[in-house]
Amino acid sequence: MKILIPSAKELNEKGRTVVPKPLSFQTKQILQSLGDFSLEDLAxxxxxxxERAQVEQERIEALVNGRAKSYPALELFDGLMYRSMERKNLSDKEQTYLSEHLLITTALYGVIPAYEGIAPHRLDFMMKLKPDGQSLKTIWKEGYDRAVVEEDQILSLLSSEFELIFSKAIRERMIQIKFMENRGGKLKIHSTISKKARGAMVTAMMKQEINQLEDLKKLEVAGFSYRQDLSREKEWVFVKD
Structure with a gap:
């Protein structure tokens, strides 16, 4: 079983550093393309x-030259969903659970384990970058599929930006989660609340050591409970009253 979550724009560079793995061919390809930009181009x-582009240029150069500091991905990304997860003072068992089940989707490193060492960077699939004439989506599609192709259970807590990198065949195997609030009898989806709920769901799965996705239906996550009447085979709806 794998849980897929997206990367985040917000970063926390105050945590522990780790030794990174060698950069993949795709990552080097992307960095080469970014490295060809002038400061004005980057801006x-x-x-x-x-001024802010200067920071990004220095990050790119540090990565290319092997001087960049690397942090565990789960601790470096610091968006709302990440801040809504329990990530500090975890037990060995909890860290093992996340290491075995949680994957983070990125535009620079591909699909990576939760604690893989990565460097601070700024890149997403909405940016129009074409290394060697290929879109970022094309560059990563095969690698994204390969990361989960052998999994019989795939939980997607992704935004469409990242989910659409996977082939249709892989997407059709994913269980997607939709969080809705009951506001005066009307069901609403709120982006901020959904991000918090996704983070809370990862924490709940870790605490309960969920290894079968079917067991998710028994969980209450940040006040959200599974609603069978609103759910479909591959889209499970959780509602907060």
Whole structure:
């Protein structure tokens, strides 16, 4: 069983550092393309000021030259979903659970284990980068599929940006989770609340040592409970009243 979560734009570079794995061919290919940009090009590419682009240029150069500090991916990414997970002071058993089951989807490193060492960077699949004439989606599609092709249970807590990198055949095997709030009898989806609930679901699965996705239906996650009447075979709905 694998749990898929997306990377995040927010980063926390105050944590522990680790030794990274060698960069993959695809990662080097992407970095080469980014490294060819001038400072002005980078500012335009990221839609940021040249001052902030300077930081990104230094990050890219450090990665290319092997000087970049690396952090466990689960601890480096610090978006709302990540901040809604329990990540500190975990027991050995809890860390083992996340190591075995949690995968993080990224645009620079591909699909990686929760604690794999990665460097701070800024990149997502919405950015129009074409290393050697290929889109980021094309570069990673095979690797994304390969990461889960042998899994019989795949839980997607991804946004469409990352989910669509996988082939249709893989997506059709995923269980997707939808979080909805009952507001005065009307069911609503709220992006911020959904992100928090995704983080809470990862924590609940870790605490309960969930190894069969069917057992998710028994969990209450941040006030959300499974609703069979609203769910479909591959889309499970959790509602908070």
């Amino acid at each position: 335009s590419f990221y839609a940021i000021s040249e």
